[in-house]
Amino acid sequence: xxxxxxxxxxxxxxxxxxxxxxxxxxxxxGKIEEKALPDGDHGRIIEWLTRLCIQVDAGWWLYPDQxxxxxxxxxxxxRPDGCLAPSDTFVGxxxxxxxxxxxxxxxxxxxxxDTGQRDRVDxxxxxxxTGIPVYLLIDRTAGEVKVHSQPDGERYEMVATVPFxxxxxxxxxxxxxxxxxxxxxxxx
Numbered sequence: 001x002x003x004x005x006x007x008x009x010x011x012x013x014x015x016x017x018x019x020x021x022x023x024x025x026x027x028x029x030g031k032i033e034e035k036a037l038p039d040g041d042h043g044r045i046i047e048w049l050t051r052l053c054i055q056v057d058a059g060w061w062l063y064p065d066q067x068x069x070x071x072x073x074x075x076x077x078x079r080p081d082g083c084l085a086p087s088d089t090f091v092g093x094x095x096x097x098x099x100x101x102x103x104x105x106x107x108x109x110x111x112x113x114d115t116g117q118r119d120r121v122d123x124x125x126x127x128x129x130t131g132i133p134v135y136l137l138i139d140r141t142a143g144e145v146k147v148h149s150q151p152d153g154e155r156y157e158m159v160a161t162v163p164f165x166x167x168x169x170x171x172x173x174x175x176x177x178x179x180x181x182x183x184x185x186x187x188x
Contacts, residue, residue, distance in 0.1 A: 041186035082106035104134035
């Protein structure tokens with residue numbers, strides 16, 4: 001049995017994208033995972049959240065689909081639906097960038113069979129291990145928002161869960177109140 005290296009994954013991802021433009025791969029906890037392509041409601045949620053974030057700080061941007069090198073102890077790559085970071089954070093970096101400077105990662109569930117494990121278990125652990133301060137999960141299947149914060153190097157110590165329609169705090173360094181009422185418009 002051979003072990004897939006970081007470099008091997010990146011080559012495989014490049015080949016896959018040339019064969020099928022709809023193919024999106026991630027390498028989390030030593031596993032290659034295919035990520036579902038977003039639908040129109042998914043895109044609208046990212047647009048809505050981007051507008052809210054730049055109202056808090058015009059120097060921020062919610063970068064959609066920016067590849068990140070994650071996991072301190074096990075090499076890996078993730079492609080969050082959004083990375084909130086100051087402008088220019090990813091300038092000069094390639095497809096898989098350092099997570100340094102990322103304030104928050106965002107995932108919006110897609111309804112594919114792996115979303116439960118990937119977005120609710122694997123990614124919170126990977127982002128916490130990497131030290132990303134806030135992980136926001138917009139769970140369209142459950143109709144709720146989960147805000148993970150205070151990473152301790154292994155997991156997030158705080159998780160706040162609210163149903164769509166309630167307001168939730170995105171803690172520092174994001175520091176904003178998020179009224180989730182509009183999310184009711186973008187679920188089926």
